[in-house]
Amino acid sequence: MSTESALSIRDLRVTFKTLLGNVQAVRGVSLDVQPGEVLGVVGESGSGKSVSFLAVMGLLGRNAVIEGSAKVGDTELVGANQRTLRKVRGNNVAMIFQDPLSALNPVHRVGAQVAEMVLAHHHGMSKDDAAKRAVELLDIVGIPQPEQRARQYAHEFSGGMRQRVMIAMAIANDPKVLIADEPTTALDVTVQAQILEVIDRIRKEMGTAVVLITHDLGVVARMADRVQVMYAGRVVERADVHSLFHQSDHPYTRGLLASQPTLGRERLSPIPGAPPNMLQPPSGCAFRVRCAHAAPECAGDVPELIQVRRTETACVRAQELEALV
Ligand SMILES: Nc1ncnc2c1ncn2[C@@H]1O[C@H](COP(=O)(O)OP(=O)(O)OP(=O)(O)O)[C@@H](O)[C@H]1O
Ligand code: SF4
Numbered sequence: 001m002s003t004e005s006a007l008s009i010r011d012l013r014v015t016f017k018t019l020l021g022n023v024q025a026v027r028g029v030s031l032d033v034q035p036g037e038v039l040g041v042v043g044e045s046g047s048g049k050s051v052s053f054l055a056v057m058g059l060l061g062r063n064a065v066i067e068g069s070a071k072v073g074d075t076e077l078v079g080a081n082q083r084t085l086r087k088v089r090g091n092n093v094a095m096i097f098q099d100p101l102s103a104l105n106p107v108h109r110v111g112a113q114v115a116e117m118v119l120a121h122h123h124g125m126s127k128d129d130a131a132k133r134a135v136e137l138l139d140i141v142g143i144p145q146p147e148q149r150a151r152q153y154a155h156e157f158s159g160g161m162r163q164r165v166m167i168a169m170a171i172a173n174d175p176k177v178l179i180a181d182e183p184t185t186a187l188d189v190t191v192q193a194q195i196l197e198v199i200d201r202i203r204k205e206m207g208t209a210v211v212l213i214t215h216d217l218g219v220v221a222r223m224a225d226r227v228q229v230m231y232a233g234r235v236v237e238r239a240d241v242h243s244l245f246h247q248s249d250h251p252y253t254r255g256l257l258a259s260q261p262t263l264g265r266e267r268l269s270p271i272p273g274a275p276p277n278m279l280q281p282p283s284g285c286a287f288r289v290r291c292a293h294a295a296p297e298c299a300g301d302v303p304e305l306i307q308v309r310r311t312e313t314a315c316v317r318a319q320e321l322e323a324l325v
């Protein structure tokens with residue numbers, strides 16, 4: 001399976017060296033994303049979603065110590081030099097973020113910025129051809145009148161249109177993997193749906209593997225083929241989207257599902273307590289300080305993912321708890 005994966009991550013660990021000590025942000029994440037698939041990544045704030053993928057992209061600061069493996073094709077990204085990482089970022093893996101305005105240059109025309117992205121990885125191409133390709137890309141991501149819009153500046157675009165520009169830049173070189181980190185969080189519901197549609201179309205038409213990081217389980221339900229749930233820098237449950245929503249065996253996932261407003265429940269029950277301090281994550285299962293089912297054995301070894309019913313679950317009591325569904 002992993003040989004065909006667009007992105008293959010094994011035992012990824014990220015530790016930030018800070019004045020207060022070592023922040024263990026990511027503590028052994030493994031995953032594969034296949035071409036044309038959408039992998040949803042969910043979990044509370046601080047669970048290590050962004051840091052995992054920023055590490056893969058080589059976009060963390062110097063205080064980050066990264067261990068493990070992350071491969072795109074045969075290229076290992078962990079420990080790779082800047083030149084390799086730049087090449088991979090341009091050609092194989094692209095990332096889009098929540099706030100497109102901060103990523104766009106305010107003093108350059110939008111079309112020129114997309115064209116620059118095209119030129120950066122097609123050295124022989126003429127400027128005219130790159131400009132034409134930029135207009136095509138703006139068209140692909142659904143920007144109306146792309147020729148005129150290409151001559152405008154970022155501040156003349158709405159939030160949704162800016163996010164489309166970012167996607168155009170991200171797909172300029174037909175990447176194998178598109179990592180979208182909360183791409184629609186800042187947008188209203190209608191625009192959010194349109195952006196998700198663009199991402200879905202790219203995956204279908206270009207066969208791009210998509211990693212979709214989001215707080216919003218509604219977005220995951222709509223877009224993802226598979227989902228992985230993160231807690232305290234680890235993957236605690238993983239399954240196809242239907243199984244995760246209907247047959248989760250992990251108390252944390254069940255808590256997340258119960259706390260989501262988008263699933264149409266009238267009364268929400270937030271998970272009690274707060275995420276752990278990653279300077280000193282709890283031993284054993286990191287969720288045990290908040291888990292209603294915690295037992296003495298939960299303080300033992302860190303639970304690994306094992307197949308329980310239809311999901312892979314990292315909970316030592318999952319077999320017993322399945323009866324509680
Ligand atoms: N540069 C840094 N230095 C120290 N700690 C950091 C740094 N960047 C992130 N962290 C810590 O790493 C952990 C994981 O952060 P991350 O940004 O991956 O969370 P997240 O799951 O993406 O959360 P959110 O949903 O809020 O985006 C957090 O505890 C965070 O405080
Ligand atoms: S291992 Fe224990 S504390 Fe952790 S989720 Fe399972 S029951 Fe709860």
Ligand SMILES: [Mg+2]
Nearest residue numbers: 049050051181
């Ligand atoms: Mg994040």
